[in-house]
Amino acid sequence: MRPYPPEDLATFSDIEMADRFMPAPEVLDWLRDTFLDEGSELFNVDHQHLRDAKLGVLWTNCDNSRAMRSVIGQAELMPPMAMGKWQRARAIQQVEEWFGDMPDFLITFSAPAAHGMDDASFCALVEHELYHCAQKMDQYGMPKFKEDGTPSFAILGHDVEEFVGVVARYGAIDPGVAAMVEVANHKPLIGAASIAGACGTCLRTAA
Known part of the structure; x- marks a missing residue:
């Protein structure tokens, strides 16, 4: 079954709730x-x-906006770096x-946003953040490893x-935009039936 956020984080009440963060092992x-x-129907190599x-x-449940858009997911490389020594x-x-x-x-998801998502949207959000979690490449474009053999x-x-x-006014100028448009014009690799089978059960921006 697809996981849902705790009810007290997912819904807003008339009483303003303090910003909270909660581990989500599920x-x-x-x-x-x-x-x-690899045995999953939605496995992604x-x-x-x-x-x-x-x-x-x-x-x-902390509201987060950036560049006039709602941020509902975020992936960060650990340990934290950009701050003072004590912080x-x-x-x-x-x-x-x-x-x-x-x-x-560290991957953080907005509980209120996830609460209202359908299965396909939630899967897309989670995979969006997983794509941010990358392995470094060397100068030859090969995966880079540490001395102990770990990525x-x-x-x-x-x-x-x-x-x-x-894009609407000038077309897909950038090669990346052209590639994205081409992929978008094809049928998705994962259909709604596959997602429903794996999960069991809004136009937003992920950062």
Whole structure:
């Protein structure tokens, strides 16, 4: 069954609730079974480098907007880096207390947004964040590994950054945009029936 966020995080009441973050081990188990297990109908070979990665997943009710858009998912490389020494030490302590260890990636999902999503939208959101969790490549385009043989990880940016209006007025100028348009014009690889079978049961932006 597809996981849903806790009710108290997913719905807003008349009383303003403080911003909260809650570990979501059920989401981690589900995404491993759904997208990382070769026996799954929704297995994606693009994520195979994450099969042995340490992933931490959180639900949050904290509203997050960036560039006038709602952010409903976020993947971060761990441990936290861009902050002062005390802030970083405090953040590291919090993450380790949540998960018992420092994960390679921390993935956070908006509970209110996920609560109202259909199965296909939620699967797309989760995979969007998994695509951000990438393995570094060397100068020859080959996967990069650490000295101990484990993958060297990095955050991967989006394949395409463009405005709909630019594409509408001038066409798919950037090669990435052209490739995205071509793929969008084909039938999706995963149909609604497949998603329903795996999950059992809005136009938003993921960052």
